[in-house]
Amino acid sequence: MATIYLQAEKIYKSFGDLEVLSDVSLSLFKNQRTALVARNGTGKSTLLNILAGADTPDSGKVTFRNDISFGYLPQEPQLNLSSTVLENVFNADDEISLAIRKYELALEKADKDELQHAIDEMDRLNIWDREQKAKQILSVLKLNEFNQRVDFLSGGQRKRVALAAILISNPDLLILDEPTNHLDLEMVEWLEDYLTRSQKTLLMVTHDRYFLDRVCTDIIEIDNKQVYTYNGNYSYFIEKRDERIRAKQAEIDKASNLLRRETEWMQRMPQARGTKAKYRIDAFYKLRETASQNLQTDNLEINVSASRLGKKIMEVKGLSKSFGSKVILKDFSYTFNRFERLGIVGANGTGKTTFLNLITSSLPPDLGVIDPGPTLKIAYYRQGGMNIPDDTKVIDVVREIADVITLANGKTITASQFLNNFLFPPDKQYTYVRKLSGGEKRRLYLLTILMQNPNFLILDEPTNDLDIFTLNVLEDYLANFPGVVIVVSHDRYFMDKIVDGLLIFEGDGEISGFPGNYTEYRQWLKEQEKETDNQAKQRAKTKNKPQQKERNKNKLTYAQKKELEQLTIDIEKLEKEKKEIEELLNSGTLNPDELVEKSTRYSEITKMLEDKEMRWLELSEYES
Missing domain, CATH: 3.40.50.300 (P-loop containing nucleotide triphosphate hydrolases)
Incomplete structure (x- = not known):
């Protein structure tokens, strides 16, 4: 079971008159x-x-x-901002995290009694590799500054700290x-x-x-x-x-078809009182309830027009940008083409958003020229979302931009009608922005971007907080958008469906291109890695073959034979000593000074064994 x-x-659950669950x-x-x-x-x-x-x-x-036990990662995690990354990771109240914190505190205080007690607790819980595991996960999540205070991190970095803390606590x-x-x-x-x-x-x-x-x-x-x-x-x-x-x-x-017939019967026999008639009357009301159901399959409608786009789009020439010693762009040039759908990928911190800010003139370059075409009309959907006061009504957000919106077919509609197309019915239009969910705020922001009728659309992480059904409609719209689309997104499905080319930000100002979508790029990378590995193996095989053949021609000298015999004896002694030290370290009987002494000797023996075993293998090849 x-x-x-x-x-x-x-x-x-409800919030005022709004029923949520x-x-x-x-x-x-x-x-x-x-x-x-x-x-x-x-x-x-x-x-x-x-x-x-x-x-x-x-x-x-x-x-x-x-x-x-369970771990929870909310959309907006609560962290101790005055503590470091590593302290937040081990800030849980579970037994393991408490033991690690006590051990680290004992090390700082250099109190032998506390240290021994903390070591015993770490032994009991078998968690000596916990901190190392934490650092490995933090490194994968690009949080390498373990002792950096959390209040200096971006919102995205803070969420990754919270994610790391949950994964490491292993609930x-x-x-x-x-x-x-x-x-x-x-x-x-x-x-x-x-x-x-x-x-x-x-x-x-x-x-x-x-x-x-x-x-x-x-x-x-x-x-x-x-x-x-x-x-x-x-x-x-x-x-x-x-x-x-x-x-x-x-x-x-x-039910609707049957209801028509039963309605006629009800109208003919309103005075019926028999048991059979009563049963049929009850069935009629159930039937009417079924027939009146609404599946609410209304979908978002994105049918806004795009401004006419001329032949010249935008030319970027010799673009460079640095922040101190950190190079973001280095002598980058690119000519945008009509109807191009371009994805931008790269690790966090490689300059993707900075590049978007440069080409939209939100940020000045250090060097280079950005030359836009005369008909270019850019709309920029920013990762940070819209900056709208919470006490603004939804309808007023749209009316501040335009009272009338032009659709793709040339017709115009009112702001209220346009909101309705974006699944904001009349009762929702007069509510305050603060009452919207995170996804609804994102949908409203998207609406305000598209209603500007752009022909050069920039989307920086557009999929965050949007539901899957909205994303499907947005993807269909972008696939037929009569202009240029640039997308930065971690959503691989979205990228695959929209883009036909990539700019890859590799770090240190280097940018390369790829003619395909993200999945095709990842497949190409795997093939390149496989080919590189095969070439390396082939080179090693070719290089080692004659050496091996030459070695086998030679016999060990007398001195080498004696060295091999002595190595066998030394390795056996060192392995025995290593095993004895391992038993002592796990016994819990050593005081702190003895722990340090035995740990140091253990490292020395391990290194000696590695050297002697390597030499033993070299001499054994001659002997074989």
């Missing part, structure tokens, strides 16, 4: 890797907060298995809200592999469809305040969701 780790029963029930079993999928504004983050104990429901309850259950946000493509692939290999029980919200496909074993969908469970990955979910909607629509259509 499967072990239940987490159970939520009839969770209800209604009677949501779900179960999470051991070894399940489950994703929560729903449209923006339907309470995904609110539900995760409730499940993790960061918020309370108005009604309903959440039950965890008694003997399990039984992980609850992750948008874990791939602020990770570059290489980090996303590493996290994908880590979660799959570690076989963790997992509940998460993410818009990354490749991540969903490769990591998740189950999908939970919230649609029209109903919860649906799919036992499969994202591809399975899409297939079965379509089947569910078609079956439900067929049920509604059938």
Whole structure:
């Protein structure tokens, strides 16, 4: 029988008159890797907060298995800003983190009694490699300044510190809200592999469809305040969701047809009082309820026009930019072409956003020229989002830009109609920005960018916080956009669907190009690595063959034979001493001074063994 780790029963939550969650029930079993999928504004983050104990429901309850631990990564993690990266990583209250902190404190104080007690505790918990593991994970997440204070880090870096802390604490259950946000493509692939290999029980919200496909074993969908469970990955979910909607629509259509006939009967026999008639009357009302259901399959409509684009787009000549000793761009030149769809990839800190700020004149270059065409109209969707006061109404955000918007077919619509196309119905249009979810704010920001009718569209991490259904519509729009599109995104699915060429920021100001999408680029890289490895092996094989042949022609001299005999004796003695020291180090009987002495000797023996074994192997080749 499967072990239940987490159970939520009839969770209800509202904020004032806004009902966010209604009677949501779900179960999470051991070894399940489950994703929560729903449209923006339907309470995904609110539900995760409730499940993790960061918020309370108005009604309903959440039950965890008694003997399990869990770690929670919210969209906006709370860290100790005055502490260092490493201190935040070990700031958990679990037994292992407490033991490590006590050990580090004892080392600082140089108190022998405290140190011995801390060493005993570390031995008991078998966690000597914990700090090293932490540093390895932090390095993968590009957080190499372990002693840097967190208040000097960017928002993205802080989220990565929180992610590292959760992974290192190694809980039984992980609850992750948008874990791939602020990770570059290489980090996303590493996290994908880590979660799959570690076989963790997992509940998460993410818009990354490749991540969903490769990591998740189950999908939970919230649609029209109903919860649906799919036992499969994202591809399975899409297939079965379509089947569910078609079956439900067929049920509604059938009920509508039958309702017409039953309505006629009700109108003919309003005075009926028999048992059979009463049964039919009850059935009529149930039928009417079914026929009146609304599947709410309204989708975002992006049908804005783009300004006319001339032959000359933009030319970048000899562009250079540095911040102190850090080189971002070095003598870069590029000519943008009509209808180009260009992806920009590279590790965090290699200058992707800086490059976008340069070509939009938000930042001056150190050297070089940016020469835009006369018809160029740039719209820049920034990673940081929009800067709009929270007490502004949604409708006023749009009206401040334009009261009337031109569509792709040449027709014009009002700001209110345009908002409706972006799934902001009239009641939502007069609400305040502060009441919107993170995804709704992003959708509003996207609307304000597109309504400017640009012909050169720059999107810096556009997929953050947007739901999957909105992303599908945005992708279709961009695929047919009559202008230039530049995309920076960690969402590999989005990149594959949109771009047909890449600029790769390699660091130290170096930029290269690739004629294809991201998956094609990664495949090309693997083939290059494989070819390089094969060439290296071939060179080593060719180089070693004659040497080996020459060696085998020679016999050991008398002195070399004696050396080989002595090496055999020395290696045996050193291995015996090494084993004895290992037993002492694990015994817990040594005082601190003895610990230092034996540890030093252990390192010396290890190095001596390596040298002697290497020499023994060299002489043995002559002997064979």
